[in-house]
Amino acid sequence: MSTQQRPAIEVRDVTRNYRGATALDAVSVTFEKDMIHGLLGRNGAGKTTLMSLITAQDWPSSGEITVFGQAPHENEQVLPQICFVREEQKYIDDAKASHAFAAAALAFPNWDWELAERLKQDFKVPEKTRIKKMSRGQRSAVGVIIGLASRAEVTFFDEPYMGLDAVARQLFYDRLLEDYAENPRTIVLSSHLIDEVAHLIENVVVIDQGRILMDEPVEQLRDRAVTLVGRADAVAEISGTREVLHHEELGRMARTTVLGALSQAERHRLKELDLDVVPVSLQQLIVRMTEKQQEAAR
């Protein structure tokens, strides 16, 4: 047996065209098993298209997708292990949340009623309101509960926080982490609120204009860049030949984000030069790196 676990999801050279528009352009990416992945990108970047293709709700114009080594399209061996509730999910007309949960319980072999009931109370999902009459946040909660309680081996959350208030969002993140700790599985969380999900995700996939810009573990990413703040000449000295992701100057002061970790000697020199080192948030790093790659592509 190979010591390397096969990824849960493998996407190879996948392109999806919609009437002349290219939603995904020769995308190749893998999602490791039993890990929380962040699928990050701007609106319209191709996040939902990629998730639709992996979950066989849509199909690629070209390329190959496998989930646990099998093509998911029309494949009942794999599909029951996949859950993808869309951001604007349609439900049975006139359905209440209980109807949706009952249908999901029949469809997903690992469905956990206890968890669903607990989440229903946590999110205060109304019993008697029809889903189509619910607020945006309540509808999001119904989708989130189906996603979590399905305990599907591969679960996608498509911008799950839409309409949820700060308390409900935190509740979702907490419950997700709790349940993930007890039942590890492959979770893909699509979001454009990067910092809000930064503490959850172990791997980052950034997509922009239908292409994968970045695919790396979060830990590796955090070490990749620092922001230096202080006198412009001092900042320039430390920046040296490093790749500059972002640079701002105001009078004699500069704020520069550079790629690469600092050596011990450089840290010592920072003190002498009276420079501040500001950690780069995941959001800043991704935004800056995305901008840089886009410039390079132009």
Add this chain to the structure above:
Amino acid sequence: MSTTTTSTTAASMQPRSSFARVPAAFRLHFQVKSFLIHVPLMVFFAAWAIALGIGFWLDRVRAEGPWTAEDPFYAGASQAVVWCLAFMAAYAASHNFPFSMALSFSRRVFLIGTYLAFAAVSAAYGVLFVLAALLERVTDGYGMHVYTFDLPFLTESSGIAGAGVLAAALCLMVMLVGFGVVILNLRMGLVWTWTVLLGLAVLVAVAVMLITSNDGWPAVGRWFSEQTSLTLALWTLPVSLVVGGGTYLMIRRATPA
């Protein structure tokens, strides 16, 4: 990284029948009871009650009119629920299909479950039709010669049971068409859906013109008069098969949003 898979994955990735979730897909359509049960039942009994009310009123006034008391009154209200179910079938395509995708049903499993649900509802309609027709037969149209189900052109040729079979077969065909048109719309978009529907209308118009120009209407009338309820029910089968099969080809490449 661990070399072993978790126990849940191992258990859940065991080979299973590709049709294991057909019952779940079938039950999906019955989760909301108003959808295929309560509302159609309400329409069935309300249409029947309205027909009965009109019959009762007629019974009161016709003694004074040109009719004799024995002239039967035939109402067409028994078909009302079929059109209600056509709409419900369309909803099954527009709402239940996208939801079934979130539940990760394969389109094939969803379609088999859906067709079985339609067949169950149609069979139930056939049984209700038979029971209502029997009631009318036994009571001579509630003592007023008012008939909504025991209509001679349906029940004379193959009996009340034959009429029930025809009612169920027609109901299934109409539901398949209602469902298929919405799936066609999801697959091809509005313009192509209407192109197909208009194309069908043109075909019917051409057929009517050909029959008229060849003086074929007496032959058509003869053909219909030769049919029994059971043979007519059989004639719905090719239509149901073509529509049901065509819908399968379309839903394979239909997207929920």
